Amino acid sequence: MLRHRQAVGTVAVIAHRRKSLGGGLDELRRLLADQEVDRLLWYEVPKSKKAPKQARKALKEGAELVLVWGGDGMVQRCVDALVGSGVTVGIIPAGTANLFAGNLGIPEDLPEAVRIAFHGESRKLDLGKVNGEHFAVMAGVGFDAEMIKDADRGLKDRLGRIAYVWTGLRHVRGELVRMEVKLDGVTWFEGEASCLLLGNVGTITGGIEAFDDARPDDGWLEIGVTTAKGPIQWARMLGRMSSGRSEESPFVRMTRARKVHVRLGAPMTYELDGGAKESVTRLKAKVVPGGITVRVPASAEPGEEPAE
Structure with a gap:
């Protein structure tokens, strides 16, 4: 069961509605209800190329934490829109490969991914940039x-x-x-x-x-x-x-x-x-360098397996 911590201001969820993890988006909503969230913004998209527009909306609405639900394509589209914004990203690995989450030690386990997104360690991570x-x-x-x-x-x-x-x-x-x-x-x-x-x-x-x-x-x-x-x-x-x-x-x-x-x-x-x-x-x-801030397991350095 997730423990209550200090309140989080505005949290945005950007979800690929065709992707699934655990009990799906319904379970995600229930898990978020256990967090002290002042304001929840919810955006669902049918494909990852629709995600950047919603990410920019979330920024305009003052999101402090953006949860990205989907695979590496969703993460890539969202971080491309959020780079340099200072907002923190939480990854919910609901895609096919989930390579970025896996490299960071974020498991394909919905309750644990949510726990990390809210209570993990915030780290500034590099991005690459190709043809803009x-x-x-x-x-x-x-x-x-x-x-x-x-x-x-x-x-x-x-x-x-x-x-x-x-x-x-x-x-x-x-x-x-x-x-x-x-x-x-x-x-x-x-x-x-x-x-x-x-x-x-x-x-x-x-x-x-x-x-x-x-x-x-x-x-x-x-x-x-x-x-x-x-x-x-x-x-x-x-x-x-x-x-x-x-x-x-x-x-x-x-x-x-x-x-x-x-x-x-x-x-x-x-x-x-x-x-x-x-x-x-x-x-x-x-x-x-340091293009995006991501919540990672507090026990693991970026690119390393989390401690047992």
Whole structure:
């Protein structure tokens, strides 16, 4: 049972009504009734792209705490609208992958997620920014983005996380594309590659520990380029990544930077936090240190597992 604490002023809920966790939004309302909330704002949206408008409304209405109900797409859309506002965000992981929540130690348990949102520790966390839009978990171009684009075509709702595996298998034979990657103004990679990843946290799509030392509050973006082609090379590379030895793969180059400029030899789809975007030939990215304040478990540092 949640304990009563000091009153919270204005709390806003921004919920993807097609997502569910525990007893659903009805249970969320009951749990919020146990908190000392002076004023509750409630916004439901049918899809994540409708969320930014509601987030901006919540700011205008004076929200001090914004609870985001949904997956990584909802979180990404909301933090993009709330960045720099000073408002605190509580994450209720009701989506498919919930990578940002998982990296922060926020469990897929509704009462506990609500407890953390109200009584956890407030931490300023970094965001990434790609082509003018912010992300919390990762951005990618190439294999990763094509896999996510296919999963978004109804498969994710029907199959859940396995949709990423299914669509990933279809893209391991994809062609390499020429890339030029500049980090902080210096050319770092120039050649053919199948995937470029920018990470703010360690665990990415499919639960893979892609960036072993990543932290969402260190002021850096993690960078990875993959040159794997075909099922055998991809299997070898993913095997190394799944065992936490990404840097040992001959098909991976990894480092970190604050600013990234990418030029592609052909148009490629890119993605932010599991949401597919348009095809581009250039990417411009940077880290936004301390861009958003998020409630996390008080016993865990960002990017670490909570203490038992």
